[in-house]
Amino acid sequence: MENGKLITWEPIQNNPFDRFKEPMDLVSMHYDFEKFELTFATCTLNNPVQEFKFTYKQDENYFYPVRHFRILEEHIRSDLENLFGEIYKARKDAGLPNILYDSTFYKIENSSFESWYKSIDGSLPLPEDSTLEHHLYVTGNHFIEVLSEVQPTITKIK
Numbered sequence: 001m002e003n004g005k006l007i008t009w010e011p012i013q014n015n016p017f018d019r020f021k022e023p024m025d026l027v028s029m030h031y032d033f034e035k036f037e038l039t040f041a042t043c044t045l046n047n048p049v050q051e052f053k054f055t056y057k058q059d060e061n062y063f064y065p066v067r068h069f070r071i072l073e074e075h076i077r078s079d080l081e082n083l084f085g086e087i088y089k090a091r092k093d094a095g096l097p098n099i100l101y102d103s104t105f106y107k108i109e110n111s112s113f114e115s116w117y118k119s120i121d122g123s124l125p126l127p128e129d130s131t132l133e134h135h136l137y138v139t140g141n142h143f144i145e146v147l148s149e150v151q152p153t154i155t156k157i158k
Contacts, residue, residue, distance in 0.1 A: 002077075002079045002080055002083060002108065002111065002112050002113065003079075003110070003112050004083070004108040004109055004110040004111040004112060004114075004134070005083070005086075005108065005109045005110055006080075006083045006084065006086070006087055006106045006107075006108055006136070007106060007107045007108070007109060008087070008103045008105070008106060009103075009105040009106050009107045009135070010103075010105065011054070011105055011151075011152065011154055012052060012105075012154060015103075015104075015105075016042050016050050017040070017042065017104040017105075018102055018104070019102035019103065019104050019138050020102050021102075022042055022043075023043055023104070023139065023140035024040040024041070024042070024043075024104050024137070024138070024139040024140065025040065025041045025042070025043040025139060025140060026038070026039075026040060026139045026141075026142060026144070027039040027040060027041045027051060029071070029144075031066075031069070033058070034057065034058045034065065035055055035056060035057045035058065035065050036055070036056040036065045036066045036069065036146070036148075037053055037054065037055045037056075038053070038054045038137065038144065038146075038152075039051060039052070039053045039054075039157070040052050040054070040137070040139065041158075043140060048158070049158055050156065050158055051156070051157035051158045052154055052155065052156055052157065053154070053155045053157055054137075054152040054153075054154055055152055055153050055154075055155065056146065056148050056150055056152050057150065057153065059150065062149045062150050064149070065148065065150065066146050066147060066148045067117060067121065067124070067132060067147040067148060067149065068113075068117050068146075068147045069144070069145060069146045069147065070113075070144075070145050071142050071143070071144045071145075072142065072143050072145075073141065073142060073143075074138075074139075074140075074141055074142055074143055077143050080136075080143060083108075084102075103138070104137065104138045104139070105135075105136070105137060105138075106135070106136040106138070107133055107134060107135055107136070108134040108135075108136055108145075109134075111134040113134055113145060113147065114132060114133075114134045114147055117132075117147055118130075118132070130149070131149045132147055132148070132149050133147070133148060133149070134146075134147055135147075135148065135152075
């Protein structure tokens with residue numbers, strides 16, 4: 001059960017995705033020792049298909065491109081739906097206007113997934129030195145979660 005806080009993440013300028021109006025479609029996922037890649041496409045009838053590849057790469061500072069990842073069916077994560085609702089409630093309570101679109105990219109602060117992982121991986125740096133982040137990708141059918149110390153590079157394919 002996720003108990004963290006969702007932070008909207010905007011890794012793509014002019015983001016073509018909207019969780020409900022223009023959902024992301026997971027095209028491919030590839031993992032090997034040096035990189036982890038996720039490729040997403042728009043699934044719209046009105047516009048040409050756009051594809052984006054998110055690549056987490058090993059580098060000189062970080063041996064592992066990702067520490068852990070998981071992919072789950074969207075319908076089994078009601079805990080995340082509650083966190084989405086908290087975003088809307090916080091905006092309403094602050095007197096801010098409604099969000100014009102439903103994001104597909106988030107970071108999760110104080111993540112239970114991250115806490116669990118830190119409890120089993122003794123190779124992580126001390127908490128004050130750690131740059132581990134929990135990234136959440138919301139597709140039309142899945143929640144994809146990535147624990148990484150690096151930011152992905154994003155390449156527009158089409």
